[in-house]
Amino acid sequence: MVEFSNCFETTKTTNAEPEKFQRLLRIDYRMQRSDNVYSIYVSHLESDFSSATIKDFVNRYKDQKLVYIPRKKVTSIYSGYSIYENYLDDTEELIAINIDYIYSISYEKTPSAFIYTKTYKKLLDMAKKFTKCQLYKDLKVSTPKIYPCDLKDGTCSNFYIDYEGFKLEFSYSTGLEVEEKSFNKLLKKDEKYKDFFEKHDDGRLSRYLKFFEKYEV
Incomplete structure (x- = not known):
């Protein structure tokens, strides 16, 4: 069984965090x-949503074996095989844990929303670059929405830059390209749009746009 007192004494506390960050209690x-070893994140322990602290957790549950805590869902953004960054999902659920199997308790600082991540800023830069191109002007689309397009098992590696139905898709494995549905719709609309895409040696069109470099994050 883990010694709660040791966990508390070896963990550094911090002062007030920037508003865009939320300090979480991480329970391995x-x-x-x-x-x-699995990581469980807790943002509060009371109904008034006060911040979770290691000291509060230890004092509250030191005499219990099975406890119910409000686990906060944290989505991991993957770059290759490594976690690039995390951000909080709004989802929260009660989970039962056995005190005997706690490996460690520490603090974790996580962006409280996707828009505060480095990935979002990178995607925003891509979106701004697209607004300067001729295709953007021809399509007469408006300011895009940016959001993750896959959240399987709490991880994410693909994102959409959505211009009201015309979508650019960013993936760590393939870079930036036009989403397949938008790509097919565009090519059926007008032959001139074929000029905006890269062509393979065998004549097939790639969904990559000619004027975009392949971004690496």
């Missing part, structure tokens, strides 16, 4: 009959 939890 070793599942029963498994060597894997």
